[in-house]
Amino acid sequence: MAGKHRRILVSFVCAALLAGCATKGDVETLQNQAYRERQEHQRTVQKLEEQLSQSNEALRDEIQKSTSPVQARQANTWAELEALRMQVAKVQEKLDTLTMRFNTLTNAQAGEPNLTDMAKDIQNIKVALQSQFGINLDGGAAPAAADKPAEAAAPAPEKAAKPAAKAEPARKDTAKGKHDVKTDTAEALFAKADAAFKAKKYDDAREYYSEFATTFKKHPKTPEAVYWVGECAYNQQDYGKAVLAYQEVIEKYPRSGKYKTSVLKQGMAFYKIGKDKAGRAVLQDLIDRFPNAPESTRAKQFLKEHK
Numbered sequence: 248m249a250g251k252h253r254r255i256l257v258s259f260v261c262a263a264l265l266a267g268c269a270t271k272g273d274v275e276t277l278q279n280q281a282y283r284e285r286q287e288h289q290r291t292v293q294k295l296e297e298q299l300s301q302s303n304e305a306l307r308d309e310i311q312k313s314t315s316p317v318q319a320r321q322a323n324t325w326a327e328l329e330a331l332r333m334q335v336a337k338v339q340e341k342l343d344t345l346t347m348r349f350n351t352l353t354n355a356q357a358g359e360p361n362l363t364d365m366a367k368d369i370q371n372i373k374v375a376l377q378s379q380f381g382i383n384l385d386g387g388a389a390p391a392a393a394d395k396p397a398e399a400a401a402p403a404p405e406k407a408a409k410p411a412a413k414a415e416p417a418r419k420d421t422a423k424g425k426h427d428v429k430t431d432t433a434e435a436l437f438a439k440a441d442a443a444f445k446a447k448k449y450d451d452a453r454e455y456y457s458e459f460a461t462t463f464k465k466h467p468k469t470p471e472a473v474y475w476v477g478e479c480a481y482n483q484q485d486y487g488k489a490v491l492a493y494q495e496v497i498e499k500y501p502r503s504g505k506y507k508t509s510v511l512k513q514g515m516a517f518y519k520i521g522k523d524k525a526g527r528a529v530l531q532d533l534i535d536r537f538p539n540a541p542e543s544t545r546a547k548q549f550l551k552e553h554k
């Protein structure tokens with residue numbers, strides 16, 4: 248009820264400002280409201296900083312106690328940090344919106360909390376994570392890999408005398424033939440991967456799907472290929488790699504038909520590696536954004552079974 252009254256008050260003051268009849272008291276009331284919200288978001292940022300500090304300390308302890316390389320646990324650590332990155336991004340978005348509204352009404356006075364500085368504090372958290380873990384919190388789902396060699400360019404046509412106008416159709420047919428060969432190759436590779444997956448030969452299927460996604464980056468089935476890489480890893484109980492594959496679909500192909508399924512399976516994979524908090528956050532986000540989707544129904548059932 249208090250939240251409803253606050254919204255009514257903010258609407259009233261904004262309307263008064265637009266009409267040119269705002270009083271000093273109206274502006275001060277809205278400033279106080281903005282100040283309280285800033286304080287709340289600042290506390291949220293502090294909690295995130297504490298969680299990140301704890302994750303950093305836990306990782307140091309594992310390095311000191313373990314006699315094996317840390318690389319074996321990098322996928323799980325990255326998955327947890329990815330969940331924290333999502334939370335930081337949401338708080339950043341709220342702060343940006345609040346900053347825009349507040350600065351529209353009045354200029355910040357000396358001695359008051361500065362929203363721009365708070366936003367910079369969050370950016371500093373990202374920079375600290377990037378420095379300590381070598382990760383990119385603003386972009387892809389995993390640390391950048393070495394650039395793969397570009398596809399070989401098509402061979403240059405042999406020099407010949409300028410053809411007559413009637414020869415043009417033949418040249419177009421030749422180009423069409425090359426396109427068909429490339430399409431047939433892609434379809435054949437995808438079918439080969441599907442066959443291996445159905446035969447439960449997950450190592451082979453994973454290799455074929457990865458090759459497809461790398462070779463045919465602009466093909467309509469590329470998002471599916473990345474998703475099935477995740478499914479292969481999931482079936483092999485390599486849940487950390489599965490999380491990363493699903494995240495690639497989520498970030499690079501948000502309009503893909505596999506988007507919602509990737510969010511669902513990523514949340515489930517988090518539970519498999521013992522990151523229940525991250526898994527719950529991902530599944531709840533799916534439910535909130537797509538309440539009527541079949542994937543959300545499955546997510547609700549999964550959360551009910553894992554209380």
